[in-house]
Amino acid sequence: MSTERSPLALPFPDLPSIAGVTPRVARAQYKNWDRCDLTFVTLDPGTAVAGVLTNSKCPSPEVEWCRKALVLGQARALVVNAGNSNAFTGNRGRAAVEAIAARTAAHLGCAPSDVFVASTGVIGVPLPIDRAEAGLDAAFAAEPCSWEDAAATIMTTDTFAKAAMTTAMVNGRTVNLVGIIKGSGMIAPDMATMLGFVFTDAAVAPEFLQSALSAANGATFSCITVDGDTSTSDTILAFATGTAGNAPLRDDDDAGADAFRAALADLCHQLALLVVRDGEGAQKLIEVTVEGAESDRSAHRIAMSIANSPLVKTAIAGEDANWGRVVMAVGKAGEPAERDKLAIRFGATQVAQSGLAVEGYDEAPVAAHLKGREIEIGVDLGLGDGRATVWTCDLTHGYISINADYRS
DSSP states (O other), rough: OOOSOOOOOOOOOOOOOOEEEEEEOOOOOSOOSEEEEEEEEEEEEEEEEEEEOOOOSOOHHHHHHHHHHHHTOOOEEEEEEEOOOOOOOHHHHHHHHHHHHHHHHHHHHHHHGEEEEEEEEEESSSSOOOHHHHHHHHHSSSOOOOHHHHHHTTTTSOOSEEEEEEEEETTTTEEEEEEEEOOOSSOOOSSOOOOEEEESOBBBBBHHOOOOOOOOHHHHHHHSSSSSOOOOEEEEEEEOOOOOOOOOSSSSTTTTTHHHHHHHHHHHHHHHHHHTTTTTTTTOOOEEEEEEESHHHHHHHHHHHHTTHHHHHHHHHHHHOEEEHHHHHHHHHOOOOOOGEEEEEEETTTEETTTEEEOOHHHHHHHHHTSSSSSEEEESSSSSSSEEEEEEEEEOOHHHHHHTTTTT
């Protein structure tokens, strides 16, 4: 975990408690560090759960476990390990997940399938079962902790704890939504590239919760990238305790369904941008908007090509309005594009139009824009109505420094 806080960091928000949700933290000592690294969250009986998980073909045992457990739609606990991803660890990794679920289930008197497990950290090192079980025992006996402690405990290379909140009016009741998230490197959108956990007191059927979360993911977590690398452990889980007392949301015709969907999407958007703000070595947050594409999907692919380009990202790090690199990224995306219709802007300043540099454009506002912390790149393909926005960060020497000695 880095000791230098990202210049793009935001203060930790004042979050409400969620009835039916109790977080605790403990020290399992998965690494040689002086910090808590195991998070244990208990959930009231009747809690619904939904999730989106990595599409990596080399997923961790935790991802496989959660994928099977999600089919049942109910949850009593969440266990998150930091410092060891337990990925690519074969039967030993699977045994560790099974041991964690079994020990937690015995403590709570529930089925192991009601226990959700996530881990983050170094790949290829089996999670030590003895440390996990000792950490769990310590967590079982610990006092409830704050959201900030829980958010800090799931961190690895993150430089600040990340969380957000929102509310919605559902059938005459105010419901609360709180989320914590970790992510800094190995961030590329192929589901939800990080570990994130959403808790709400709303009463929501698992099927509707899954529908709402999948839709929110498509417009938020799947629209961010730091380095183009998709993790083996990506997990976003949403838990709904039903303690707010609203009539359960089951489909889009229910009163308050739209409000809940909007609130969940807003929360996921906040969380996703926090991850980009803490991109390893990041100094600038970059928003890339592509419009005029043949379809939204095509616009998204082009926007991601720009956002993942090391040449674009290093140009922004150097505050250089090298729009030729944007042209390159558009052209390599493999999506429909016509050179002589292409337009590019930095901030509010058009720098290229109809396939050419804008003659005599004023570089002063562009230079001023690129010196800021939040950068906008706009591309208009002039082909159709397709549109997409994605978010990334610049690529600096700090990224190399962090990842060159990550295992140490």
